[in-house]
Each structure stands twice: as C-alpha cells, then as structure tokens.
Amino acid sequence: MTLRDDFQPIWKLLLKWLWLSFVVFVLMAPVFYTMYISFNKLGFGAKIYTFTFQWYINVFSDKQLLTALGWTMILAGITLPIVIPFGLLSAKFYKKSHNKVWIVFVLLSPLFVPADILGSALLVFFKNLNKIFTFLSDHTGLYFLETWFDLGIMTAVIGLIVYTLPYVFVVIMITMARYRPEQTEAARDLGATAWRAFWEIEFPQIRAGVFSACAFVVILTFNEYTRTSLLKGGFDTFTSVLISQMLNTGMSEESYAMASIVSLVAIIIVAVILISTSISKEKLEKQTRRINEPAIK
C-alpha cells in the first residue's frame, strides 16, 4: 500500500469492498437461487414458500441417478491417480526446461479450447483410432486391441485427463513456487536418491497443493458435461442425467435439487481446502517465527 493510499477516505475503500462482494454475490446468485427453489415444496414461481426435503428424497431414491453417480465416481477414481502424477511430472519438467513457451502452450491451451470443439475433435479421433485398432486386431490376431478405443470409460477418462491436467498443473505450480530447490540439492548431496529426496523433502511441502489439485479434479469431473457426454459411450454420468432432464422436461423440482447437490459438494470441498490451507499456513508461520526468535533474549 502506498503512502497516498493510507489517506484514502474509508468510505471509498468500503465502497470498493462492497462492489467486490456484489460481483461475487451476482456470480453465486444462480447457485444460491437454485438451492432456495430446491427446498420449496411448490417449486419455481410459486407465491407461497413451503420448506421441504421431498425433492432431495426423490433424487436419492432414483435408481438411474444413483447409477449415474456411481459411474461419475468411477471416472473420478480412474482419472485422479493418472492426472496427479502427470501434473507433478509436468510441473517439475517445466521448472527444469529452458524452452518454456512450448510446454506452456501444450499444457495450458486446453483451458482455452471450448468444450464442444475439443469434444468433437476427440470423438472423431477416437472413432478413427478405433478403426485402425480394429484393422490391426483383424490382421494380427491380437483381438484384445479391437475394443481399445470404443467409446466408453477409457475415452471418457482420456477426455477428462486432457481437460483437468491444466488445472492440476497450475495448482501444483503455485505450491511448488514456495519450495526452495536447494533443499533437494542438499538431500542429494547427503546421499538420498532422487525419489527419496522428492518423497521425504519436497512432497511434504507441496502436499497441500497436491490435495487441492485432487479436490479440483473430483469437482471438475463431477461438473464436466460436454466432453464426457460426447466420449462416454453408453453409460450416464450425474451431469448427463441432469442435463437430459433439464433439456427434455425443463427444470423440474428434482433438477433443482440435483443441481444444488452438485454445487454444494463443490462449495464444501473448496471451503475445506480454504480452511485447511489457512490452518497449515498459520502453523508454518508460527513455526518459522519460533525458529527465527533469538536464543538469548
């Protein structure tokens, strides 16, 4: 804060905070309004508001939805252990490399490519790969190759990895920025293997970032619709059921309840990350203060 800012009238500062809070409120308003409607017995547009959990009970007794929830969890469960090591390796490779432009381009441009465009390109890519693999299996006798790139879990997972890797990369990079690489060098000088230096020295310090990245992957997998719906093949995910209900029958009270569940889970996960990182940060600061205190006062 500059000298001149110190003398800024308090009302101006308050006004700016008010504007910031208003924008956050507007961005979150659709989510909060969905939650509000989801507890109304009479649904959207009713003059009278009667609180109920009925729509949530309906959602959780819907077998199709529970199956879709199961498939979504399977997708998240497979994507997570693949994308997190990829993200870690990419971040380490980025730090060491000299020509960073291409790495940034390859790793971050999926963020910019719209879901429908990437989904369409991957769909046609997998259909072509499938034809090549079917041809190979027919001519080599390796029949297990035939179904490798059939639209299904594997193609959906690949789509999710391409989608989530940029987020994992950025989150891990943010936490890695605070790590001093001299510590790894010291560990290696003392005879530790590269793996041991990473696992016992570096990983504990970037653990918070890795866990946050895991949470983001789960949230993004639950939220993702376009790419997954194009690449998933026969099964349904939570959002694909939700969207098909919304598009075919309009927003039913159950749709509001489903949307609220997905949103609430995401909000809770982000809140847990926020609280746990601030607690661990405070702990670390206390520790640093204690180490820095002079031994003799």
Add this chain to the structure above:
Amino acid sequence: MVVFFVIPLLLTVVWSVFERTMFWMEPGFTLFSYENFFFSARLENFVVSMLHSSVSVFFSFLIGFPIAVFIRRRVAKIAQHRVMLLFILPFMVSEIIRIFALRPILSRNGLINNFLMDFNFIDSPISAFVFTPTGVVIGEIVSFLPFMIFSTFLALEAIPNYVFEVCADLGVNRRRMFKDILLPLAAPGLFAGGVFIFVNGIGIALIPTILGGPGSVNAGLIATQAIIALDFPLAMAVSAIMMFTLMGLLFIGHKLFNLTKLLEPIS
C-alpha cells in the same frame, strides 16, 4: 497431451477436407465443408456470435479489471489469494448449472423482474433478459468473468510494489496510472482473459442453447449440430476454423505481450 490434444486438433484440418458419406466420412479432398460454412447462414451466425463475445469481453474488462487492481493494490498481501478464491468458487460450480440457473433468475417471472416490479421500478416484466442476445451476453459474463479477474490479477501480481510507490512519490494521477502503468503491465493477463472469454463465447454451445432462444447459434452449436446430423467433415471444418482463430489470437498475444510472463510469479 501431444497425442490426445495437439494431434486431434491438428487432424481436424485433414478430416475437414474428407468426403462425407452416409454415416461417416472417407479420405479425399473437397472444400465442400468450408463452402458449406462460409457461403451459408452459418457464417452470419458465426460473425454475430463473435460480436456477442466481443461485447462480453468488453463488459468483463469493465467489471473485472477494477476488481483485480483493487485486490492487488488494496488488499493485504497475505489475504490476496484468499480473496481470489472467492472468484474461483463460482468457477468450481458446474458452468452448466450456473447457466441453467440463470433462466429462473432472468425470465419474465424470475427473480430480477419480480424484484423490479415489487419495488415499482417497472410496471410490466422485461422479457429481453433471456432468449435474446442480451441473455447470451449475460450468460457469458457470469460464466467467464472469474477468468478475466484471475488472469489480470496474475499479471498484476508480477509488478513489484515499488512501482506503485514511485508513482505515488512522483504524484502520478489516476488517469496516467491507468494508461501508462496498470494497463500496459496487466496487458498479458487482460489479453489471456479476453481470448478465453472470446473463444469460449463462440465455442460453448450451451449458452446460446439455454439463454439465446431459437435464432441464437455459435460455432460450438454448429459443430455439435453437424455431429448430430452425422456431417463429420463440417464439424471438423468448424473445429479447424475455431482452432486457427484461437492459435492466431494466442500467437498475436504472445508476440505482443509475452504471455509466459503470466506464469512468472509461480515459476
């Protein structure tokens, strides 16, 4: 990423010149898909969606830039990332849910119209909020604004504090501060945020589908409709056009502002 991202996107150019068959496509060379795109109403829809996206970029800049500057300059260093998380929170809630949920808010008997009528600001409900281009622009801003704030903040974070202190000591006024310091230094972030909103505005099909009404079409919607109609070469031509638009913009941005600067604070 090279195998499952770069190659499929590059191959869209090859597939876009293939011949269309009944249910698939076969190798060949024809520019029919491009002709189908450029000499039909699709081009007009594409240009209109570009216009809508440009308006969204402009409003996102107007709303997002002051917020990013405020967080960087007025919020204590230790709390800056926590305040940024407030904007990441809506980003973490499914975009589809946020867009769908805008319908009951913006519709004729929705939250905003009810509020305006209850307080006697209007006599009859405004129907222009949804199923119109206004609805599309509102949807794009609500969906993508956090990215503009986040990327601008990232660019501003790289500016050392003494730059602001020197400006204050030299008595630089607000206009010059904005024109000569903040705008040029935040340019990589603003550009990245702008490109993100622009490209996603013309590429995400759900926003015009849900909020734009019957006449509202963008490139994403053309591509998905082409896939539903089993016209794969057309879908690939649209994807290739989108890819070239994106790569062209990113290339220009990188040449002008060096976009890798954005990652400097975290690398």
